[in-house]
Amino acid sequence: MLTPAADLAKPKRTRTNVKQSKFGCFTCKSRRIKCDELKPICRRCLTSKRPCAYPHGAPPGPTPISLWANPSLPQNRFVNLICKVLVQGPRRSKNDLEVAFWSHTIPQLTQSIPSVQAAAAAFGASYDAHVLRGNQSSEAIEHYSRALRLVQIELSSLQHGIVPCIVACLFLSCTEALQQRFDKGLVHLQGAFSLLTSDPKPTSKAITNTEEISLLFRKLDLHSATFAVGRAPELPPLPVPTPKALLSFSPDEALFRILHACYHFTAIASPYRYVSRRILPPELLIEQGRHLADMKQWLSRHNAQGGNEQLLVLRAQCLAAFINVANILEPREMAFDDYAPEFQEIITSVEILSLNAADGGGPPLNSPDALPLFTPEMGIIHPLYFTALKYRDPFWRRRAVALLRRSGREGPWVGEIEAALASAIAVREEQPEKPGERVSGDLTRIPESARISNCWVVEYMRDGVDGRDISRSDETRIRKVKAILIRCHDMEKMLQNSIQAPNEHPWRDRTQWAWWEEIISVPYNTELESCTHQRVMEPVLVEL
Structure with a gap:
């Protein structure tokens, strides 16, 4: 504490004579922060998801001079x-x-x-x-x-x-x-x-x-790489900054630069997934290691403490890309079983978002004022869909599918369609060996030969496509999709006779591969069977 003498010696603070607005919103006034007075909701209330109301007689909000x-x-x-x-x-x-x-x-x-x-x-x-x-x-x-x-x-x-x-x-x-x-x-x-x-x-x-x-x-270019199987981003790759230079970027810009480079890499590397290990270019392995190191560094520096919505979503996107890059040259689907903590964090992160949305402001999803969700950017649907396909633990898989069903739309992604695809694949993979047997939580119970390695939609089918009347207003919704599903009969035998050159479509060889078209209802007409026992699920955070 300052002594009286010190108080006298300390120069007095003077208030700057600045014209104060009387018409800022009530929330900014109570928080003692400057309000930009934009209508109907100011930027500070918008970004912090707080209610925004103005005093009676407040003038219209300012309009930027360039618009x-x-x-x-x-x-x-x-x-x-x-x-x-x-x-x-x-x-x-x-x-x-x-x-x-x-x-x-x-x-x-x-x-x-x-x-x-x-x-x-x-x-x-x-x-x-x-x-x-x-x-x-x-x-x-x-x-x-x-x-x-x-x-x-x-x-x-x-x-x-x-x-x-x-x-x-x-x-x-x-x-x-x-x-x-x-x-x-x-x-x-x-x-x-x-x-x-x-x-x-x-x-x-x-x-x-x-x-x-x-x-x-x-x-938005990330949609080009994630939605279409094996496709590279449309924009040319940006120069990859050094790990030290990445620290100067905001979390989202740093991650975008990392992911954009990663998806350019996966488009180049994916044709080598089923080739002989002897012909793998060494530079591919070096580049794979560099991308994994960049993502590990980003994850270690950006923890979503306090339920920060943006960081929760960014971490989910980074974890999905990390798992994908780590396995892009690994032919066996069972290799994904080693990434349980990463998959579980993706699911728990989105569940935290759902809880925060339920507790936050704005109209509830089931209220008359709420519109079906749509956002142009990539968000949670791709990480959830990737998790539901590749993480075969039935308990966590069902949680991912449930989240997909209510995730709305993000650019080309439709949550309920991706949920229907994931549900159909889960049913095919989890078919019990004996009639009446319940689904087990043991991942080893799903053999490599039963796992779907890839799938994509080839046709979106609306009601009325089978010759029925389509004049009614409710008969042009997407009710079914036609998808191609792919699996390998015998992975070990296929690898023994592995391809000696990069191949974008190895499944076209019917010797060891099976692929077929399947029509899947949206929403999927059979709920996933419940598992044999329940687990107590705790939030998961990946330690790197």
């Missing part, structure tokens, strides 16, 4: 719908800038730029038709055609810079993804990436800073 409302653009209910979907969407792996971009910048762009508004209307009409109502809409087709026309005009001039065009391309890609037309959606996404990697001359009317949101759009 302006265009009075000639009429209000559109589909634009309002999709803005609401994006605002209500789960945070998952988004950083604060990305949350603000979807919640504030996007609504402003839809009211400022005709091409963005048209693309948002097409996106909203597709969401209304295929997610909310489940029927094809002529209105959705009209909005899509108009959006294509206006985006082409905008691309010819780029008078507002590249950001509005990238956003419009992204909306068109999402429009196609909601209808499971992923090839067309990828074309629009490639157009957005082409703009992102170009270097057009800035114009006086350019809107928003491209550098600030470049990472947001680049993250």
Whole structure:
């Protein structure tokens, strides 16, 4: 404690004479922090998921000077719908800038730029038709055609810079993804990436800073690598920073750089999975070790203490990639059994997210105000789906499937479809040796010859495809998928006669491989059989 003499000697603090606003939100006032007064919810309340309310008579929120409302653009209910979907969407792996971009910048762009508004209307009409109502809409087709026309005009001039065009391309890609037309959606996404990697001359009317949101759009490239089997990301690999340099990046940017490089590597390495070990290029093994070391370092530095939603999701994504890279050159499916702690952390992390969402603000998922979840970025569905496929412990597998069923949509991923696929594969793999035998928790009970090594959807089937009437409004939802399932009859024998050159499709050799098409109901029409006994499940954290 300072003595009285010391108090006299200490210079007195003076208050800076700054004009104070009287119209900040109540939450920021109670927290004694500055409010940006954005309406209907300020950024601080949005990012911290706190309720936000303003005093009576508060003026309209500020609008960034680079964005302006265009009075000639009429209000559109589909634009309002999709803005609401994006605002209500789960945070998952988004950083604060990305949350603000979807919640504030996007609504402003839809009211400022005709091409963005048209693309948002097409996106909203597709969401209304295929997610909310489940029927094809002529209105959705009209909005899509108009959006294509206006985006082409905008691309010819780029008078507002590249950001509005990238956003419009992204909306068109999402429009196609909601209808499971992923090839067309990828074309629009490639157009957005082409703009992102170009270097057009800035114009006086350019809107928003491209550098600030470049990472947001680049993250979407992870969908290209995870959703399609064996596909590399669309964007060229970034220079891999040194481990020391990675420390200067935010957690999400550091992980993006690591994962983007990892998925470029797995696309190159996967054809070597079933070849003779003698012909493996040494540089592949060296690169594999480097990627594993980068991910280990990231995991060791970023623990999701306190239930941080973004870090929980990022860790789940990193763990899924870590397991994939570690086994990309390992032919046996049983090798995945050694990664139980990593798989279990993925599941418990998502369960923590679900608990936090149930306790947090916003409308509950089953309330009339809640819309089916959709977010453009990769979040939890890919890690959960990968876990449900590769971690054969029936107790944990059922937890992963249950989480998938209520995980909503993320870009091309549809939680209930991935849950149906994982459930069908679990049933095939867990078929008991004796009639009436219950499912065991012993992983060794599932032999290598019973394990599905790969699967993918080849057709999304709507009701009415068998010749029934499809005029009813509820008969165009995705009710079934046709998938290809692959397994090896005798892995050891196959390895003894292993291929002497890289092969992207080893399963085409029917000598040791079996593959077949299977139609799977969505949601899967048979619940997974319960296990023989229950376990007490504790949260799992991987120690590296």
